[in-house]
Amino acid sequence: MFIDSDILITWGGIAKKYKKGEFIFHEGEHARFFHQIISGTIKMFNTNYDGKEFTQAEFGTGESFGEPPLFIDETYPSTAVATHDSVIIKVSKEKLFEILDEYPAIERKIITVLARRIYNKSITASEVINNSPETRILAFLNAYKKKIECVDKQLEIPYTRQEIANYTGLRVETVIRTLIKMQTKNLVKIVNRKLVY
Amino acid sequence: MFIDSDILITWGGIAKKYKKGEFIFHEGEHARFFHQIISGTIKMFNTNYDGKEFTQAEFGTGESFGEPPLFIDETYPSTAVATHDSVIIKVSKEKLFEILDEYPAIERKIITVLARRIYNKSITASEVINNSPETRILAFLNAYKKKIECVDKQLEIPYTRQEIANYTGLRVETVIRTLIKMQTKNLVKIVNRKLVY
DNA sequence: CGGTTCCTTGAGGATGATCAACGAGGGTGG
DNA sequence: CCACCCTCGTTGATCATCCTCAAGGAACCG
Numbered sequence: 001m002f003i004d005s006d007i008l009i010t011w012g013g014i015a016k017k018y019k020k021g022e023f024i025f026h027e028g029e030h031a032r033f034f035h036q037i038i039s040g041t042i043k044m045f046n047t048n049y050d051g052k053e054f055t056q057a058e059f060g061t062g063e064s065f066g067e068p069p070l071f072i073d074e075t076y077p078s079t080a081v082a083t084h085d086s087v088i089i090k091v092s093k094e095k096l097f098e099i100l101d102e103y104p105a106i107e108r109k110i111i112t113v114l115a116r117r118i119y120n121k122s123i124t125a126s127e128v129i130n131n132s133p134e135t136r137i138l139a140f141l142n143a144y145k146k147k148i149e150c151v152d153k154q155l156e157i158p159y160t161r162q163e164i165a166n167y168t169g170l171r172v173e174t175v176i177r178t179l180i181k182m183q184t185k186n187l188v189k190i191v192n193r194k195l196v197y
Numbered sequence: 198m199f200i201d202s203d204i205l206i207t208w209g210g211i212a213k214k215y216k217k218g219e220f221i222f223h224e225g226e227h228a229r230f231f232h233q234i235i236s237g238t239i240k241m242f243n244t245n246y247d248g249k250e251f252t253q254a255e256f257g258t259g260e261s262f263g264e265p266p267l268f269i270d271e272t273y274p275s276t277a278v279a280t281h282d283s284v285i286i287k288v289s290k291e292k293l294f295e296i297l298d299e300y301p302a303i304e305r306k307i308i309t310v311l312a313r314r315i316y317n318k319s320i321t322a323s324e325v326i327n328n329s330p331e332t333r334i335l336a337f338l339n340a341y342k343k344k345i346e347c348v349d350k351q352l353e354i355p356y357t358r359q360e361i362a363n364y365t366g367l368r369v370e371t372v373i374r375t376l377i378k379m380q381t382k383n384l385v386k387i388v389n390r391k392l393v394y
Numbered sequence: 395c396g397g398t399t400c401c402t403t404g405a406g407g408a409t410g411a412t413c414a415a416c417g418a419g420g421g422t423g424g
Numbered sequence: 425c426c427a428c429c430c431t432c433g434t435t436g437a438t439c440a441t442c443c444t445c446a447a448g449g450a451a452c453c454g
Contacts, residue, residue, distance in 0.1 A: 052327075056319055068311075068312035069316065072316060074316055107301070107304045112269060114308065114315060115268035116268075118265045119269060119271055121315065121319070122253055123274050125318065126253070126274070129243075129249070129366040131442095169325075171411060172432090173412085173434085174409090174410055177410090359399095368442075368443060368444085369400090369402095374402090374403090390400080
């Protein structure tokens with residue numbers, strides 16, 4: 001848990017339910033709230049002019065998201081949508097700053113969270129530029145395993161081909177064809193349509 | 198100025214000179230120091246297996262860089278090199294934390310700096326995915342103008358074609374050809390090899 | 395001048411995107 | 425239980441585009 005829910009509630013935080021598929025905020029909107037996930041998952045993404053989607057990051061229970069624009073005078077750079085039914089505590093920007101004034105330890109925690117986020121984005125950027133589809137997909141798979149903290153053993157990847165495409169900036173067909181190639185190289189396994197890595 | 202130099206010096210900070218082209222740290226190294234630029238410019242970049250370079254960011258006088266790994270247990274995700282002769286104050290990680298304990302206002306400042314950095318990286322990521330070379334180059338140019346705080350009037354872009362390529366993940370020849378196309382569309386001007394936008 | 399860095403051009407090829415169609419599986423309702 | 429729908433996976437053909445390689449030219453600087 002990032003900021004204790006009790007603290008958030010005490011400072012006027014409101015828990016709100018979001019159905020799967022519901023939007024929490026949109027790219028370009030002014031940022032007014034701090035969001036922390038009580039349960040569920042959130043995806044942040046961008047859509048370009050011809051409808052191609054790029055997934056920036058995913059967040060789960062206990063994580064906060066969409067904070068950077070609260071600290072600088074900018075609008076949201078991406079859109080946030082619930083990928084499962086979720087409950088989110090929202091605290092106004094002003095109240096968040098009061099909380100930070102009160103609890104310096106939380107500031108340090110925020111620095112850590114933001115630092116991690118920058119680190120991940122740096123890695124992603126350098127991988128995406130590395131144009132080979134295979135490299136991109138492997139980077140995605142490794143990042144997933146690291147997040148799950150299961151680097152050693154093989155596991156089923158709970159993402160559709162389309163989702164992998166959105167993360168890697170490729171197209172579905174390219175992901176499918178690349179995965180098949182990778183299977184023949186024994187880099188991944190495909191067990192009745194499920195991807196294992 | 199980010200953290201006052203006097204404070205850094207008081208806590209054992211050492212100023213070090215770097216010649217243009219000298220490396221400050223390399224990708225994969227353990228992070229032990231906080232770096233702040235007294236004068237000069239620094240570039241952070243990645244090189245992929247076939248030698249293609251990707252520029253993550255540039256930093257100038259008064260800015261700090263390479264902080265995220267200090268706060269999480271990771272090595273540097275990119276390499277830092279001086280792009281001009283530079284002077285950099287280095288403070289050990291341990292001393293930096295002592296400074297933060299002493300001056301809470303600096304913590305808030307760090308949050309702001311990191312938030313800005315995440316914001317920029319999000320924008321970059323969504324632009325790079327947007328595969329059209331023209332879009333990527335325009336995004337780069339607009340980002341530059343914004344950083345210079347000169348959004349309105351035209352100005353000469355102080356980057357070589359190769360540097361633009363490194364920022365956008367394109368190849369030099371593609372940048373050159375795209376710029377020429379953009380010139381015929383009146384999107385940019387090329388005045389005896391110098392790019393004006 | 396000679397070297398170095400940067401810009402430019404051309405030809406050719408590889409590869410990922412696009413478009414269109416179909417198949418497999420799972421869930422739902424009658 | 426069957427019919428239908430919807431999502432997801434798959435395939436093939438074709439195309440556009442960016443990369444690659446190679447070469448040469450312009451500008452600048454000591």
